[in-house]
Amino acid sequence: MGSSPYAEAADSMPTPSTAAGREGLAALLERPGQAVIALDFDGTLAEIVPDPEQARAHERAVPALAALAPKVASVAVITGRPAGVAVRYGGFSGVTGLDRLVVLGHYGAERWDAVTGTVRAPAPDPGVAAVRAELPGFLDGIGAWQGTWIEEKGRAVAVHTRRAEDPQAAFDALREPLAELASRHGLIVEPGRMVLELRPPGVDKGVALSEYVREVGAGSVLYAGDDLGDLAAYGAVEKLRSDGVPGLLLCSGDEVPELADRADLVLSGPAQLADFLAALARRV
Numbered sequence: 001m002g003s004s005p006y007a008e009a010a011d012s013m014p015t016p017s018t019a020a021g022r023e024g025l026a027a028l029l030e031r032p033g034q035a036v037i038a039l040d041f042d043g044t045l046a047e048i049v050p051d052p053e054q055a056r057a058h059e060r061a062v063p064a065l066a067a068l069a070p071k072v073a074s075v076a077v078i079t080g081r082p083a084g085v086a087v088r089y090g091g092f093s094g095v096t097g098l099d100r101l102v103v104l105g106h107y108g109a110e111r112w113d114a115v116t117g118t119v120r121a122p123a124p125d126p127g128v129a130a131v132r133a134e135l136p137g138f139l140d141g142i143g144a145w146q147g148t149w150i151e152e153k154g155r156a157v158a159v160h161t162r163r164a165e166d167p168q169a170a171f172d173a174l175r176e177p178l179a180e181l182a183s184r185h186g187l188i189v190e191p192g193r194m195v196l197e198l199r200p201p202g203v204d205k206g207v208a209l210s211e212y213v214r215e216v217g218a219g220s221v222l223y224a225g226d227d228l229g230d231l232a233a234y235g236a237v238e239k240l241r242s243d244g245v246p247g248l249l250l251c252s253g254d255e256v257p258e259l260a261d262r263a264d265l266v267l268s269g270p271a272q273l274a275d276f277l278a279a280l281a282r283r284v
Contacts, residue, residue, distance in 0.1 A: 021264020
């Protein structure tokens with residue numbers, strides 16, 4: 001089970017609570033040029049905010065990544081957002097030090113490379129367009145329109161309940177109906193913190209991370225996330241460990257016990273994660 005780090009001096013780092021995590025951190029520090037640093041965006045590099053369109057990377061996150069990236073094999077942001085949106089909200093484009101940054105959007109279905117400044121993506125799934133058209137009437141028909149709202153995500157569509165009178169009750173009430181709607185159109189539902197995302201199957205952060213680690217030929221991997229969608233990436237790191245590739249699992253915040261309990265180190269949120277990355281950059 002992960003544990004929260006204690007307050008430490010600016011140039012020191014909290015110690016992972018697990019042997020596997022300590023091994024992962026040691027491998028990263030000893031051979032940084034072989035390490036992949038992979039991070040979620042919302043809740044990890046950026047604070048969770050009521051309106052996702054207002055989310056921005058923490059003010060210390062990009063400088064920390066820019067200091068760390070030239071010293072490691074690669075830095076990748078893996079997010080459920082469209083890749084281009086994550087780049088804009090993160091402020092990643094044109095940053096000195098992030099010349100080789102990769103953003104894997106829509107759980108890996110899209111890819112933005114800083115080297116080219118372009119996004120590569122397959123054709124959109126027609127099921128998303130069908131759900132997008134049906135969703136407003138569907139929510140109204142089941143009496144769930146009050147307090148919920150729809151976020152357009154390009155290759156996915158999400159229903160948020162954070163503004164409802166009882167966000168958790170609204171979330172729980174919507175899970176089964178939205179799963180049925182998604183299934184009718186060949187989609188799946190990805191739950192998050194007061195959000196249910198309807199998206200195509202076959203891609204997740206675990207698949208995206210595993211494929212990217214193989215592409216880079218990484219000798220170690222760090223992954224940081226905060227929500228249920230990051231469990232697949234945690235599973236990928238655990239599989240890599242069993243195959244002999246050391247890994248370190250960070251959790252940003254402790255609102256999702258399913259993630260925090262599997263983490264090697266639980267940080268208080270994006271601010272402390274940014275400070276951890278900055279300290280890591282100084283150490284390597």
